[in-house]
Amino acid sequence: MSRELFVYFQPTRIITSTLQIQPQQIPAKTTTEVQLHMTLKNTGNVSLVDEILLIDVFNKDTGEVTVSEELTVSIPLGEEITKTKAMTLNLLEGNYEIWLKLNEEIISTADLTAMSLIKPEITIALHPRVLIMNLHRLLQQHPVQFLTALLQSQSIE
Numbered sequence: 001m002s003r004e005l006f007v008y009f010q011p012t013r014i015i016t017s018t019l020q021i022q023p024q025q026i027p028a029k030t031t032t033e034v035q036l037h038m039t040l041k042n043t044g045n046v047s048l049v050d051e052i053l054l055i056d057v058f059n060k061d062t063g064e065v066t067v068s069e070e071l072t073v074s075i076p077l078g079e080e081i082t083k084t085k086a087m088t089l090n091l092l093e094g095n096y097e098i099w100l101k102l103n104e105e106i107i108s109t110a111d112l113t114a115m116s117l118i119k120p121e122i123t124i125a126l127h128p129r130v131l132i133m134n135l136h137r138l139l140q141q142h143p144v145q146f147l148t149a150l151l152q153s154q155s156i157e
Contacts, residue, residue, distance in 0.1 A: 009045060011045060011046040012044040012046070013046065013048060013102065013103070014043045014044035014102075015040050015041065015042060015044070015048070015053075015102050015107055016040075016041045016043050016107065017038055017040045017041070017100055017107050017108040018038065018039045018108060019036060019037070019038050019098065019100050019108035019109065019110045020036075020037045020038075020110060021036055021037075021098055021110040021112055022034065022035045022037065024111065024112060024113065025112075025113045025114075025115055026091070026112065026113070026114055027115065027116075028093035028094075028114040028116050029090065029091075029092065029093070030090065031088060031089075031090045032088070032089055032090070033086055033087070033088050033089075034086070034089055034112070035084060035085070036055065036084065036085045036086075036087060036098065036100075036110075037082070037084050038082065038083045038085070038100065038108070039080060039081075039082050040053075040073060040075060040080065040081050040082075040083060041075070041079070041080040041081075042075040042076065042077055042078060042079055042080075043078075044077075045077070046077065047074075047075070047076050047077045048073065048074060048075045048076075050072050051073050051074065051075070051102070052070050052072055053070070053072075053073060053100060053101065053102055054068060054069075054070055054071075054099075054100075054101040054102075055068065055069045055071055055085070055087070056068050056098070056101060057087075057089065057091070057097075057098055057099075057112070058096060058098075058099055059091075059092075059094055059095075059096055060094070060095040060097055061094040061095055062094075065099075066096075067087070067089060067091075069085075069087060071083070071085055089114075091112075093114050093116045094114055095111070095112075096111070096112040096114065097109050097110070097111055097112070098110045098111075098112055
């Protein structure tokens with residue numbers, strides 16, 4: 001005797017991944033190419049053919065996605081592949097996170113920093129502050145004459 005049993009399963013598309021970025025620090029406001037190195041493993045229950053992954057560059061300081069690109073992959077059931085993608089970025093100074101997403105779910109992240117090449121110079125105020133203690137009482141001089149002589153000796157008008 002034999003029986004037929006019909007089994008229905010929901011196809012699930014699951015990818016586990018690792019993501020590394022090179023370099024991890026880039027100059028701010030300069031067009032720079034970065035390399036994304038990914039290891040992707042199909043842990044779902046169907047083969048993935050021309051599956052679209054989304055790569056987002058998220059600015060941690062502003063809370064906004066600044067750049068988005070797509071990546072198409074095909075991964076047989078239970079298999080693991082490695083993929084490298086070059087991205088050209090021109091970012092403002094700040095801290096960023098690269099997100100690798102499948103169906104709007106983040107499956108892997110990597111940190112990126114955009115740094116200014118030249119730090120702004122420190123400027124000194126045009127009107128310096130001068131602290132004068134009560135020394136004029138020791139000199140037995142009129143305070144205005146004492147202060148004038150003291151400031152002129154230091155080339156302060």
